[in-house]
Amino acid sequence: MDEQPRISDAEWEIMKVIWEKSPATAADVIHALRDNKTWKDNTIKTLLSRLLQKGILTYEQVNRVYYYSPVLTEEECKRQERQSFLQRVYGGALKPMLVHFLKEEKLSSQEIDELKKILSEKEK
Structure with a gap:
């Protein structure tokens, strides 16, 4: 995994504006976050x-x-954040994380069907 610097919660807010409005000036970001x-x-x-x-x-x-323009896409930053979280909290093991989320979260029938479809596609 390429080790990119972590982005703080506040920095994520800035990046959301940059990804949407790039290239953006500081004034653009200030205006977008003002409300x-x-x-x-x-x-x-x-x-x-x-x-x-x-x-x-x-x-x-x-x-x-x-x-200002992003060096990384939003998806690249999300991927890095997922990998970092998985490593920090679950020692890099995906299965325990998935089991934990599935046991703890309420899922609609539609969400369960979507997850089954994803797992079925992964199995192929």
Whole structure:
């Protein structure tokens, strides 16, 4: 597994905006999060800077404006996060995690059918 730096919960919020609006300026991110977050503008700029340092974001400067773009796709980040979680919590073993979730969570008939279909396809 390629070891990418972990993304914090706050950084995930920034990345969701970047994935949706890329390339995006800091002002674009601030505007997109204004209704949902009480973060100050400098907080968002700090989070953007951290994501740049981690290599998750890149930027292009046009005049005095920075346009941020993701280095990794959302799916690549989710995959890394899943692998990290699986390793940290279940020692990398998939079966105990699946069993735990299946026993603990309520599933609709439709969800159960979808899971059966996925398992059937995996079996082939």
